[in-house]
Amino acid sequence: MRKTIVVVGASKGIGAELVTLFAANSNLQVIALARSIEEENAWRDKDNVFVYNFDLASLSITEDLNRIFSKHSSIDFLINNAGVLVNKPFLELSKNDIHTSYQVNVMGIMESLQFFLPKMLSKGGHIVNISSMGAFQGSVKFAGLSTYSSSKAALTNLTEMLAEEFKDSNVKFNCLCLGAVQTEMLAKAFPGYEAPISASKMANYIADFTLNQWQWMNGKIIPVSLSTP
Numbered sequence: 001m002r003k004t005i006v007v008v009g010a011s012k013g014i015g016a017e018l019v020t021l022f023a024a025n026s027n028l029q030v031i032a033l034a035r036s037i038e039e040e041n042a043w044r045d046k047d048n049v050f051v052y053n054f055d056l057a058s059l060s061i062t063e064d065l066n067r068i069f070s071k072h073s074s075i076d077f078l079i080n081n082a083g084v085l086v087n088k089p090f091l092e093l094s095k096n097d098i099h100t101s102y103q104v105n106v107m108g109i110m111e112s113l114q115f116f117l118p119k120m121l122s123k124g125g126h127i128v129n130i131s132s133m134g135a136f137q138g139s140v141k142f143a144g145l146s147t148y149s150s151s152k153a154a155l156t157n158l159t160e161m162l163a164e165e166f167k168d169s170n171v172k173f174n175c176l177c178l179g180a181v182q183t184e185m186l187a188k189a190f191p192g193y194e195a196p197i198s199a200s201k202m203a204n205y206i207a208d209f210t211l212n213q214w215q216w217m218n219g220k221i222i223p224v225s226l227s228t229p
């Protein structure tokens with residue numbers, strides 16, 4: 001039977017490359033979520049890919065997920081890849097900058113995990129949270145990224161907390177702290193900088209990690225980086 005993998009934040013960058021990789025695997029059914037994904041559906045001809053518009057900043061996350069998943073009962077793998085980045089000096093951050101960063105990078109993910117987890121507990125599965133090197137303890141830090149990196153640090157810590165709280169279940173939680181990957185988000189954080197890793201190369205690593213590494217680790221925070229930044 002096909003395993004089901006959910007990618008949140010699947011419309012572009014690393015997330016879109018992940019969906020393309022998983023779509024090529026006929027043993028997988030892929031559920032791809034992002035705010036604008038239905039309009040830009042690049043996987044129209046794939047019968048194992050289902051795309052839905054979904055916003056982590058919505059006021060109705062649980063209702064939205066209930067509607068989307070009424071057609072999909074079981075979930076084996078979940079990749080929380082969605083993220084937003086604000087690059088601004090700390091004193092210039094608006095309330096909205098801070099709120100949106102924490103809503104999308106932390107709170108929306110927490111609320112959606114309260115939806116996904118009960119569906120995974122009996123069968124087991126692997127939840128992979130995508131964080132950043134800026135959120136990895138002791139890493140080099142960059143001015144302007146305070147709300148982004150601190151919100152990603154919350155996601156990193158949440159991974160450890162959930163691994164502990166659900167350690168008696170068969171669901172595994174791990175977190176990948178990515179270094180620079182050539183995407184729109186990187187251009188916003190470090191204009192003009194060229195990353196040594198493409199989105200498709202990083203997606204290859206994340207896909208393999210998600211499908212296989214749950215057998216070897218739980219609650220781990222792993223730096224995945226070739227460069228600074």
Ligand SMILES: NC(=O)c1ccc[n+]([C@@H]2O[C@H](COP(=O)([O-])OP(=O)(O)OC[C@H]3O[C@@H](n4cnc5c(N)ncnc54)[C@H](OP(=O)(O)O)[C@@H]3O)[C@@H](O)[C@H]2O)c1
Nearest residue numbers: 009010011012013014035036055056082083180181183185
């Ligand atoms: N690129 C890097 O160098 C780098 C480094 C460290 C960590 N990361 C992390 O890696 C992940 C992927 O980053 P990327 O570089 O591929 O970024 P990206 O190209 O900007 O893609 C971000 C994805 O998140 C989705 N997203 C944003 N806001 C959302 C919302 N409110 N609800 C649902 N989905 C939302 C976007 O889709 P829509 O806009 O259609 O909603 C998009 O699919 C992020 O978590 C990022 O923080 C990236």
